Amino acid sequence: MNFSLSEENYLKTIFHLEQHFKEGVSTNAIAEKLETKPSSVTDMVQKLAEKEVIRYVKYKGTTLTEKGRKVAIKIIRKHRLWEVFLVDKLDFQWDEVHEIAEQLEHIASEELINRLDEFLGFPTVDPHGDPIPTKEGLIKNSQKRLLSKLSVGEQGICVGVKDSESEFLKFLDKKNIAIGSQIEVLSKEEFDHSLQINLDGKLLYISKLISDNLYIKLDG
C-alpha cells in the first residue's frame, strides 16, 4: 500500500506522540505537532482508519495498528539514516540536518535505503543519539539519556537539550557546554542531586536543574 507525503507525516507524528500518551493520541496533540487545525486532523485520521493503519475512536484519540507502526518505523529509519549521511559524509552540523532529513525521509525506494545503510556501515544511532530501526523494523531503546539519569562513571556526548529556552542556552554557552561536548559523571551529591562532571577534560559542577535538561548519548 502507498501513502502520500501527508499521510506519512501523520503516521510518523502519531508514532512519536504515542510514546507520551497512555491512551490514544489526542487530535489536538497531532494538530499542534503538525502545525495544522484539529478539524484537518479529524479528516485525516478518519481516512487513515479506513486504510487500517490506525485505530480511531471518536473523541477518544488514535493509536497505530501493527501495519501503521511498520510504516512509521520505515519512515523513521529513513530519516535517521539520512541524518547520519548528512553529518558523517557531508559534514553537516547536528542542528542543521533535521529539516533536510524531513524531506529525504519520503524518498520511496527500499533498495536505496538499504544500500545507504550499508554505505554508512550499518549505524545503530543517529547523530542525536536516537536508535535507527533495522531493515526488519526492530528498534532498540534510545541510547540518549538525561544527564541527571546517568550513574557515576558513565560518559557520553551532549546531543541536545530538553527545554531550549534562550536563557538556558545562554547559560550553557557561558559554561562552555555545547552540542558535541564530551561529558563524564565524576560524582553525585545526594543532598541536592548536583553533579561533578568532566567536561572536555575540565572539572565542572552542575545543578539538578541543568542536568535535567541535557541529553547525553552514551559512548559505545
Place this chain on the structure above:
Amino acid sequence: MNFSLSEENYLKTIFHLEQHFKEGVSTNAIAEKLETKPSSVTDMVQKLAEKEVIRYVKYKGTTLTEKGRKVAIKIIRKHRLWEVFLVDKLDFQWDEVHEIAEQLEHIASEELINRLDEFLGFPTVDPHGDPIPTKEGLIKNSQKRLLSKLSVGEQGICVGVKDSESEFLKFLDKKNIAIGSQIEVLSKEEFDHSLQINLDGKLLYISKLISDNLYIKLDG
C-alpha cells in the same frame, strides 16, 4: 520564489523539449512527456506564465524565460549529481537510478546539493554522459555522442541507446554490446558508413543502422 513538485517537473520537461523545438514547445509534447492531458498542460503553462518563468502565447507554444531556465538547470543539476551518488557510492547500475533521482531532484536545500557536489569530487558528467551544470548554472555541451558521429581513433563507453526496441536490444546482446562496454572506432567504410570497432578488446563490424542508435560517452 518557490515551486511545487509539479511546477518543477513542468519546467524541467520544457527545458529538455526546447532542445528539439525550433519555436515554442507544443502543449501536446509536454503532455506526452509528462503523461498527462493537454488540457492540464494548458492550465499549468498559464500559471507558469503568470510567474514569469515561461513565455506562453496561445496556440503557439511556450519557451522558458531566463528565470525559468535557471530553475530548470538547478533541478537538472540535482538530478545528475544524485545519479552520480547512486552509481559511484551506492553501486547502483545506470539503468536503475533514473526513477530514484526523479524524486531526489526535488529536495530543496541548496547547501545540500553543493556539499554533495564536493563529496562526489565535482563530477562534470552523470553516469549517462550528460553534463552536470555548475553551481553557477553553467552547462557544458554533452559528452554523449552517437557512435556514428565519432571519428576514427575516438573512444568511450556505451551509455545508452536511442531507440530501445526489444529487437534492437536483443541484437546488442547477441553481439555482446552492453551499457558499460568500452568502444573505440578503428576505421570507417565510406561506402555504407559501417564501422570497424574495438569492443572491449575484440574486433567487431557495425552497420550504420546500429551506430546511429548507440550513445557513447567520450573518455576524459
Place this chain on the structure above:
DNA sequence: AAATATTTTTAGTTTTGTCTAAAAATAAAA
C-alpha cells in the same frame, strides 16, 4: 478555397488536503 483533421483551449468536475465557523461531546469548575 473549402473540407477535414489535428491541436489547443475553455468550461465544468473531481480528488486531496487544507481551512473557518458552528455544533456536539467531554472535561472541569462552581
Place this chain on the structure above:
DNA sequence: TTTTATTTTTAGACAAAACTAAAAATATTT
C-alpha cells in the same frame, strides 16, 4: 449537579492539479 470551558467533530468552502467533454483555432488535404 448545573454551568462553563475545552476538545473534537461536522458541514461547507477553497486551492492545487488533475480530468472529461466540447468548442475554438490552426494545419493539412483534397
